[in-house]
Amino acid sequence: MSTKAMEQTNNIKKDNDKNKIFMWKNKRVSEKIYNLRVKQSNIGKKNKSRKSLEVEPTKHVVEGIRHVDFKFMLEKMYCEFCNYKLSLDNIEEESRRGLGSFLFIRCEYCLHISRVPTSRYQGGLKNPIFDINSKCALGAIHTGLGHTQVHKFLSILDVPKFTRSLFKKHERIVGKAIEAVAKESCNEAAAQDSES
Numbered sequence: 231m232s233t234k235a236m237e238q239t240n241n242i243k244k245d246n247d248k249n250k251i252f253m254w255k256n257k258r259v260s261e262k263i264y265n266l267r268v269k270q271s272n273i274g275k276k277n278k279s280r281k282s283l284e285v286e287p288t289k290h291v292v293e294g295i296r297h298v299d300f301k302f303m304l305e306k307m308y309c310e311f312c313n314y315k316l317s318l319d320n321i322e323e324e325s326r327r328g329l330g331s332f333l334f335i336r337c338e339y340c341l342h343i344s345r346v347p348t349s350r351y352q353g354g355l356k357n358p359i360f361d362i363n364s365k366c367a368l369g370a371i372h373t374g375l376g377h378t379q380v381h382k383f384l385s386i387l388d389v390p391k392f393t394r395s396l397f398k399k400h401e402r403i404v405g406k407a408i409e410a411v412a413k414e415s416c417n418e419a420a421a422q423d424s425e426s
């Protein structure tokens with residue numbers, strides 16, 4: 231956009247009747263909305279330098295293949311501050327946990343950075359447990375794979391590294407669940423035996 235066009239975009243203009251016309255992003259808005267947008271934009275600019283998010287982001291560009299739950303993610307693709315639709319073009323950082331990620335996306339409208347998860351997770355933002363990681367560990371247990379095999383398999387697919395410690399953590403989570411189910415079915419079988 232040319233400088234002249236930019237000037238016309240967000241300016242307060244005066245028409246022939248000398249009434250003020252408020253323009254924001256090429257749209258005529260009320261004075262109240264104009265002032266609100268200016269305020270939001272200023273807050274967004276302030277947030278640009280602020281690292282307020284609880285999860286420590288790993289500083290690398292989003293490259294390679296990711297596991298994404300599109301339906302889930304699209305529902306989260308709105309600015310946390312002004313609810314404006316977010317764009318994948320504006321990803322600034324990624325915090326990855328195995329096969330799940332948080333994408334840090336800047337709002338085009340107010341410049342606030344929102345955190346968008348790529349799939350469902352349990353627990354808080356400081357220590358999120360992505361369901362996909364537990365499913366991966368479950369799949370590995372069922373097929374008799376260890377971390378090394380899973381890691382090799384994923385790297386051929388160009389999926390980033392799933393650390394050994396995180397993999398083991400999910401193996402433990404899934405292992406406990408398998409144990410509980412096995413115990414329950416044992417108890418049920420015992421109960422049926424005593425009834426018959």
Ligand SMILES: [Zn+2]
Nearest residue numbers: 309312337340
């Ligand atoms: Zn926004």
